Amino acid sequence: MRPLSLLETRVLGVLIEKAHTVPDSYPLSLNALMAGCNQKTARDPVLNASEAEVQTAVDALKVLHLVFESSGSRVTRYEHNMARTMALPGAAVALLSVLMLRGPQTSSELRANCERLHKFADVSSVEAFLEELAERSDDKGGPLAVKLPRAPGAREARWTHLLAGEIDLSALPVAAESADFVAASELAALKAGQQAMQRDIDTLRALVDRLYDELGVSRNA
Structure with a gap:
């Protein structure tokens, strides 16, 4: 499958999200889909896509069999077909959706942000699915997620999706590898204590100098 554009990943992510969060309104009309793409909250980056741009993205995803039109309504509505097309379990689809909508996140953040799409028992279960996505074999389409190097000042590494193509990890800033990593706030506290x-x-010292003066004793004596 070819790499998806930013708007295509946003459309796909919105359809997956809304299938869980607003099931009564799903499948989505083009207007509802556009509103979801341009939503100001829980989106990174925030977009301002036009109806025509969203329609173009939908049409492109239909060619890839990731989206299809639903029948039985006078208004054209759309739903995703990601799980079936890419042979992915629901938990993996939920993780990819949140990554497409919110950008790179830690395992803990993903667990919290996936709450309405899929309930993970713990962070380790999130990481297990992420590892499966990262180790996906080429005959199944290749990896769909990657763990990014821990950024300077960060305690945890973040994950991102690969639906938009490979990422040059060597170009990303990397935190120094150290078992004694200290956060900026801790460094500030240490500096304040030292001061x-x-x-x-x-x-x-001033008190000792005054005592020497009062006693008339030379400090070098």
């Missing part, structure tokens, strides 16, 4: 200790030392 307070230095002030105490200066105060003690």
Whole structure:
């Protein structure tokens, strides 16, 4: 399958999401789909796609059998076909949907953000499905997710989808590998403590100097 465009991944992600969050309104009309694509919350990046642009993305996804039109309504409605076309379990589809809608996330963030689409027992179960997506064999279409290098200042590595194509991991900033990683807030606290200790030392030195002066004793004696 060819790499998808940003808008194509957004359309696909919205259809998967809305199938779970607004089942009474699903499949979606073009207007509802456009609103979901341009939604201001739970979206990264925020888009401002036109109706024509969304329709073009839908038509492209139909060619790939990832989206199809539903019957039985005077208004044309659309639904996704990702699980069947790509032979993926519901949990994996939910993870990919949230990654397409919200961008790279940690395993913990994915578990929380997938809550309405699929309930994962714990973070380890999220990671198990992500690992399966990352190790997907070429005969099944190749990997669909990848774990990004831990960014500087971050405690956890994030995951992203590969539906839009491969990512050059070597171009991403990487945190220094260290078992003694200290967050910026912890460094600030350590620095503040060091400054307070230095002030105490200066105060003690001044007190000792005054005592020497009062006793008339030379410090070098």
